[in-house]
Amino acid sequence: MGTTTTSTDAGTTAEPTAPTGPAAKPATRRRTVKRILLGGTLVTVLAAAGGYFWLDATSDPKVLGKAECTAVTPSLTATASGRATAGDQRAVCTTLRALTDAWDRADATGYGEQFTADATYTTYVGTHYQGRQDIADAHRALFGGFVEGTGLADSFLGIRFYGPDTAVVTSRGDTYKGDRPSAADLTKTQTYTLVREGDGHWRIAAFHNTKRQNVMERLSFLWDPATAPEAEK
The missing domain is CATH 1.20.5 (Single alpha-helices involved in coiled-coils or other helix-helix interfaces)
Known part of the structure; x- marks a missing residue:
């Protein structure tokens, strides 16, 4: 360590200097x-x-569905009890439209009325509701809390009828505020199972909602292309 000297009124003092040479x-x-x-x-x-x-x-899906439920070409499977008709598709779509309308006006009772009395409802976080009343009560709280002021958007992927009284509808969907999102921006994939009840009305017997993990999905397709759905290859 070297030193430098400075002069002050008290005399001369030594101050350390930065190391130089090998020590540095x-x-x-x-x-x-x-x-x-x-x-x-x-x-x-x-x-x-x-x-x-x-x-x-690069993770947008290729199959985006139809904005209108009635624009989907349904799959009609005949059973011993018969086959669904175009009128049945319109009735199913009317139920799903009523569901969306009830959400948009934050009407929990009207929302619950679109489900059968013993319906099941599974959210994307895994919460499982049982029965129309349970579904309505939960959404009454949601409409005043987590999803207050939101709308409900759907893009319909398919409608399959199994005989005249059962339908399975798949869609992309999401909640939103402001402008309605595009189909590619909908983050959930949903399955509705509807049945025709004794009064002739179609109601939802089961609903399942899955959050799409777009980056993870894209990564899995790159890692192993065989895992991609045929429609997405």
Whole structure:
């Protein structure tokens, strides 16, 4: 360690100076290593972020469905008791339209009325409701809380009738505020099972909602293309 001298009123004092020569080399090497590690970390973070955004940007599904339920061409399976008709499709779509309308006006009772008395309802977080009253009560709380002021959007993927009294409807869907989202922006995949009840009305007997993990889905298709649905290849 070298010294320098300075003069003050009290006399001359010695002050330490930065090391020079061989003693300075370890400190210089440490600074170099830190800079390399910091640079490597920054590059890794930027590469990971870029990869994530690329996966997200290229993960839109190819099959987006139809904005109108009645525009879907249904699959009609005949059974011993008969086959569904075009009128049955309109009736099923009317029930789903009534469901959306009830949501949009935050009408929990009207929402629940679109389900059978013993319906089941499974949310994308795994919450499982049993029965019309349970579904209505939960949505009364939701309409005043988590989903207050939202609308409900659907894009219909398919309608399958199994005989004249049972229908399975699949859709992409989501809640939203403001402008209605495009079909590609809908983050849930939904399944409705509807039945025709004794009074002639179609009601939802079971509903299941799944959150689409778009980046994970895209990554799995890249990792193993055979896992992709035929329609998405």
